[in-house]
Amino acid sequence: MNRQMIIASIITIGDELLIGQVVDTNSAWIAQELNKIGVWVKRRISVGDNKDDIRKALDEESRGANIILMTGGLGPTADDITKPILCEYFGGKMIVNEEVLNHVKFLFEKVYRRPGAILEVNLKQAEVPDVCQVLHNARGTAPGMWFEKGEKVFVSMPGVPHEMKGLMQEKVLPRLKEHFVMPAIVHQTVLTAGAGESMVADRLKHWEAALPAHIKLAYLPNYGMVRLRLTAFGQDKNKLEAELESQLVQLKPLLADWFVIDEDLTMPQVVGKKLKERKQTTATAESCTGGYIAHLLTQDAGASSNYKGSVVCYDNEVKIDVLNVDRKTIEEFGAVSEPVVVQMVKGALDALKTDYAIATSGIMGPDGGTEKKPVGMVWVAVGNKEKIITREFQFRFDRLRNIELTAMNALNLLRKFIDEESKGPIL
Amino acid sequence: MNRQMIIASIITIGDELLIGQVVDTNSAWIAQELNKIGVWVKRRISVGDNKDDIRKALDEESRGANIILMTGGLGPTADDITKPILCEYFGGKMIVNEEVLNHVKFLFEKVYRRPGAILEVNLKQAEVPDVCQVLHNARGTAPGMWFEKGEKVFVSMPGVPHEMKGLMQEKVLPRLKEHFVMPAIVHQTVLTAGAGESMVADRLKHWEAALPAHIKLAYLPNYGMVRLRLTAFGQDKNKLEAELESQLVQLKPLLADWFVIDEDLTMPQVVGKKLKERKQTTATAESCTGGYIAHLLTQDAGASSNYKGSVVCYDNEVKIDVLNVDRKTIEEFGAVSEPVVVQMVKGALDALKTDYAIATSGIMGPDGGTEKKPVGMVWVAVGNKEKIITREFQFRFDRLRNIELTAMNALNLLRKFIDEESKGPIL
Numbered sequence: 019m020n021r022q023m024i025i026a027s028i029i030t031i032g033d034e035l036l037i038g039q040v041v042d043t044n045s046a047w048i049a050q051e052l053n054k055i056g057v058w059v060k061r062r063i064s065v066g067d068n069k070d071d072i073r074k075a076l077d078e079e080s081r082g083a084n085i086i087l088m089t090g091g092l093g094p095t096a097d098d099i100t101k102p103i104l105c106e107y108f109g110g111k112m113i114v115n116e117e118v119l120n121h122v123k124f125l126f127e128k129v130y131r132r133p134g135a136i137l138e139v140n141l142k143q144a145e146v147p148d149v150c151q152v153l154h155n156a157r158g159t160a161p162g163m164w165f166e167k168g169e170k171v172f173v174s175m176p177g178v179p180h181e182m183k184g185l186m187q188e189k190v191l192p193r194l195k196e197h198f199v200m201p202a203i204v205h206q207t208v209l210t211a212g213a214g215e216s217m218v219a220d221r222l223k224h225w226e227a228a229l230p231a232h233i234k235l236a237y238l239p240n241y242g243m244v245r246l247r248l249t250a251f252g253q254d255k256n257k258l259e260a261e262l263e264s265q266l267v268q269l270k271p272l273l274a275d276w277f278v279i280d281e282d283l284t285m286p287q288v289v290g291k292k293l294k295e296r297k298q299t300t301a302t303a304e305s306c307t308g309g310y311i312a313h314l315l316t317q318d319a320g321a322s323s324n325y326k327g328s329v330v331c332y333d334n335e336v337k338i339d340v341l342n343v344d345r346k347t348i349e350e351f352g353a354v355s356e357p358v359v360v361q362m363v364k365g366a367l368d369a370l371k372t373d374y375a376i377a378t379s380g381i382m383g384p385d386g387g388t389e390k391k392p393v394g395m396v397w398v399a400v401g402n403k404e405k406i407i408t409r410e411f412q413f414r415f416d417r418l419r420n421i422e423l424t425a426m427n428a429l430n431l432l433r434k435f436i437d438e439e440s441k442g443p444i445l
Numbered sequence: 446m447n448r449q450m451i452i453a454s455i456i457t458i459g460d461e462l463l464i465g466q467v468v469d470t471n472s473a474w475i476a477q478e479l480n481k482i483g484v485w486v487k488r489r490i491s492v493g494d495n496k497d498d499i500r501k502a503l504d505e506e507s508r509g510a511n512i513i514l515m516t517g518g519l520g521p522t523a524d525d526i527t528k529p530i531l532c533e534y535f536g537g538k539m540i541v542n543e544e545v546l547n548h549v550k551f552l553f554e555k556v557y558r559r560p561g562a563i564l565e566v567n568l569k570q571a572e573v574p575d576v577c578q579v580l581h582n583a584r585g586t587a588p589g590m591w592f593e594k595g596e597k598v599f600v601s602m603p604g605v606p607h608e609m610k611g612l613m614q615e616k617v618l619p620r621l622k623e624h625f626v627m628p629a630i631v632h633q634t635v636l637t638a639g640a641g642e643s644m645v646a647d648r649l650k651h652w653e654a655a656l657p658a659h660i661k662l663a664y665l666p667n668y669g670m671v672r673l674r675l676t677a678f679g680q681d682k683n684k685l686e687a688e689l690e691s692q693l694v695q696l697k698p699l700l701a702d703w704f705v706i707d708e709d710l711t712m713p714q715v716v717g718k719k720l721k722e723r724k725q726t727t728a729t730a731e732s733c734t735g736g737y738i739a740h741l742l743t744q745d746a747g748a749s750s751n752y753k754g755s756v757v758c759y760d761n762e763v764k765i766d767v768l769n770v771d772r773k774t775i776e777e778f779g780a781v782s783e784p785v786v787v788q789m790v791k792g793a794l795d796a797l798k799t800d801y802a803i804a805t806s807g808i809m810g811p812d813g814g815t816e817k818k819p820v821g822m823v824w825v826a827v828g829n830k831e832k833i834i835t836r837e838f839q840f841r842f843d844r845l846r847n848i849e850l851t852a853m854n855a856l857n858l859l860r861k862f863i864d865e866e867s868k869g870p871i872l
Contacts, residue, residue: 033663034663034665035472035473035476035489036476036485036486036487036488036489037476037477037480037486037663037674037676038472038473038474038475038476038477038478038479038480038486039473039477039663039665039672039674040473040665040667041468041469041470041473042468042469042472042473042489043468045462045465045469045491046462046465046466046467046468046469047465048465049462049463049464049465050464050465050466051465052465053464053465058463059463059464059465060463060492060493060498061463061490061491061492061498061502062462062463062469062490062491063488063489063490063491064472064488064489064490065487065488066487071487071488075488078505129841135641135644137643137644137647139643139646139647140643157841179846180842180843180846183843214562216564216566216567217562217564219566220564220566236460236461236464236466238461238466238467240467245466247464247466249464299760302757304736304739308739308740308742308743308744308748309731309736309737309738309739309740309743309755309757310736310740311736312731312735312736312739312740312755312757312759313735313736313737313739313740313848315735316735316736316757316759316848317735317844317845317848318844319809319810319811319812319813319844320812321735321759322759322760325759325760326759326760326762326763327756327757327758327759327760327763327767328736328739328755328756328757329754329755329756329757329767330729330736330739330743330754330755330756330757331754332739332743332748332749332752332753332754332755333726333749333752333753333754333797335753335798336753336754336797339796339797339798340754340756340767340796340797369766369767370760370763370766370767371762371766382746383746384746385746385747386746414556414584415607416607416610417744417745417746418744419606419607421740421743421744
């Protein structure tokens, strides 16, 4: 934390957060966006649709923060608790906002094309405290509300993620930048693969200890990879950028073969970028990952230039029929075996006509393990027409985590294959 | 909230939560598990790796709760902040726990098979306050810690989700059930599809208003579907179950055609269950969903009996080569069109030899939209050898949300197709 930073607190409102049926993805996204403009989130808190708890949260959070962002508690079945509390808290009265009313009607009539479905509760969303500035929510019926109390800013937004994101990007972030004097802030992300958090930290300890106080390092491990995030605070953005640049020059040789890329990209994005640069394509042949690698590669727009598709061969007959895997190989070695994933790569290259292919076959659990092939055992192959490399993994987690780890490690294997190939002969 | 319930508060610790690089999935899972045993989570709070903030959170949360569960702040690079604070807070001193030390060594030597990678920071994880009861963490190096202060229980767990989950299930939940007298609690979930939250709420308003005080109804909308959760609190579990049973009898006819299932299942699980009951299989042919439906259908174990696989045909050539879609049809109508998804269903039925198939083709955004085919436009087809039905959707969200909505609605379409088929002729 840096004393120059503006401090924010996030309050998420809704019983659904406390009974655990909804994972709060809003807070992380808001924190990330605030960080980018130089605002430090000191606390995040979730409370239920309960007057006393919301009021208490407003009191407590406003004590330690300049900015209090709230999401949720505005839905049509939320018993309309949040708005009256805000109205009372900031000493106003409820009025109908004509602009919001027209927008609600417009959405039901023109966008949802269900004018008959408009209900009293929907129209009530046009009622707002007269002490707030209404922030137009283009994506939904509940408007954003901006309150000021002394030096502090309070913003209430709906909890629906895409509505909240739109409001933040179009209204809240620009206004916050106008309202507060923000420090300059610069980030540099480095993705590493091949070592755990403690090993990376150990290798970097002397360099890390020598970092100046205004440069902060965060370790963000996930999927057996570690993302490093350097953040520099100060007044002069150009100077900070130059400082991070020179730190990066020191960092890269320390990381050596663990270094993947010095951009804030995910592993699927790194693979997509490398393929795009080389004007090459890949395909996947997925047994145990069940389409998850395909999903990762198509999650970002623009994948169509480098990703052609996948044969998800969950059933062995699909391996045989579509990927031309030899039935005898499956019978002799089992579906989870090196010869089968090699044939799957060949089959995918033939069927989908790509430069590269990835194949996965493993036992994701919780059932299906044997002594020789325990849960978490996976064979991965990647390659092209000239060469195929394989690797056996043994993961130790629950089913979904094993799927995710297999996918990320398979993509990392393809990344290394492409890198090695562009260097010369493959190891 | 019910006065008979034990109150809990969850504190998640870690700068990574405040810079937004990590979505806190732990809190939702913990809240769900606590709810099941009759514990109500009143607040959730996230603070950074900062002594004052952690101490303040402990003070504040213990005032309003009987149980304070903490996750995170125990990793090898977390600067070892949480443990000394807990030690001081509960008035103890740090000692080496031999059992934990042996377990750390065992993990590095036998499980990770990297004895050379063991570091000072890893060994330090065996140090615990002498005033806690150590909870053995079979899945990782950082142990759980159980503290008691007066009537209140404090538990500290590592933030790695699968480690925390293991500790909760094996150690924390059983101990909490022993320590506190819990009320009887019974849940009944009903999945609906076809109407939004406000429409469902409007249709149920009289029934809902007549619910007794000890039965609570929650609306949990997601992907254009609404999950209803009835929760009954009391002393006598059998009586509560009978009460919910009779409420369900009233509820079903009110929901009519929106009713999907009266179990706590996701839409992919509902489809899997129906196929399994009928000993039938399905396949998917995914363009715009890019393997996401396949991923949803293989996320739970046991899918292999009813799901054979997918052809992810992100590229049109794959539609033509693998699914036998007619090139002229694509040229004439475009890839996002009714005739193409119909041919994709036929192609998937042929290539993957299943009873049913689902096909998707759409424009997920943010680019690629035209006036005639805007972003969010999707064609879905489902069917079997006898009949194929199609539906056009127009979603209005960001890319990932559009993918998710397409997948869920396609699965719902197959569910309806199977239901109608078992009734007789398909509408």
